[in-house]
Amino acid sequence: QSALTQPRSVSGSPGQSVxxxxxxxSSDVGGYNYVxxxxxxxGKAPKLMIYDVSKRPSGVPDRFSGSKSGNTASLxxxxxxxxxxxxxxxxxHAGSYTYVFGTGTxxxxx
Amino acid sequence: xxQVVQSGAEVKKxxxxxxxxxxxxxxxxxxxxxxxxxxxxxxxxEWMGIINPSGGGTTxxxxxxxxxxxxxxxxxxxxxxxxSSLRSEDTAMYYCARGEYGLDYWGQGTLVTVxx
Numbered sequence: 001q002s003a004l005t006q007p008r009s010v011s012g013s014p015g016q017s018v019x020x021x022x023x024x025x026s027s028d029v030g031g032y033n034y035v036x037x038x039x040x041x042x043g044k045a046p047k048l049m050i051y052d053v054s055k056r057p058s059g060v061p062d063r064f065s066g067s068k069s070g071n072t073a074s075l076x077x078x079x080x081x082x083x084x085x086x087x088x089x090x091x092x093h094a095g096s097y098t099y100v101f102g103t104g105t106x107x108x109x110x
Numbered sequence: 111x112x113q114v115v116q117s118g119a120e121v122k123k124x125x126x127x128x129x130x131x132x133x134x135x136x137x138x139x140x141x142x143x144x145x146x147x148x149x150x151x152x153x154x155x156e157w158m159g160i161i162n163p164s165g166g167g168t169t170x171x172x173x174x175x176x177x178x179x180x181x182x183x184x185x186x187x188x189x190x191x192x193x194s195s196l197r198s199e200d201t202a203m204y205y206c207a208r209g210e211y212g213l214d215y216w217g218q219g220t221l222v223t224v225x226x
Binding site for chain 2: 050055057097099101103104
């Protein structure tokens with residue numbers, strides 16, 4: 001199972017919107033509506049930000065949103081804030097109770 | 111409140127095995143799957159496998175199929191991950207995380223260092 005493909009880094013000014021893509025195949029991202037996104041600050045455990053493509057857990061700000069088209073999922077941060085600077089990882093169900101993570105994206109607020 | 115607490119750091123020699131524990135509390139242990147995810151220094155997250163605490167059924171990533179064993183003890187609400195035939199490339203932070211399609215509670219991580 002190959003890792004899902006994410007851009008190495010994205011950046012934006014505070015208040016701007018940034019979007020992170022997550023590209024897989026029809027066997028993972030494209031085949032199931034089970035994509036999740038995780039935020040990880042240095043030295044910390046990952047935190048769930050989005051699940052089931054577009055659902056937000058309680059407590060996650062609504063500036064975080066998720067979507068999917070074909071084999072590509074996306075995470076959008078609308079109104080980037082300094083505290084959003086972190087690494088972000090997508091994850092997809094890949095059938096038969098297997099999962100695969102993305103390569104990770106570093107988000108920087110300029 | 112939900113808590114997932116892992117065992118402490120380990121240092122192992124190449125060829126040895128390591129067992130990491132993950133104790134859950136604050137919810138019904140058998141109602142949620144538990145995943146194991148690892149992260150090598152400076153690298154991304156890597157999914158290792160999943161265990162169903164209710165029946166003990168497991169699914170492992172193909173990469174670890176012949177070296178990993180995940181078990182659970184329902185009497186103590188603890189899941190275990192054992193990785194054998196350790197090599198230097200297995201040096202990483204190992205996490206357990208609760209959930210099925212979204213991993214909502216993560217352990218603090220267990221650093222496993224493989225060094226001669």
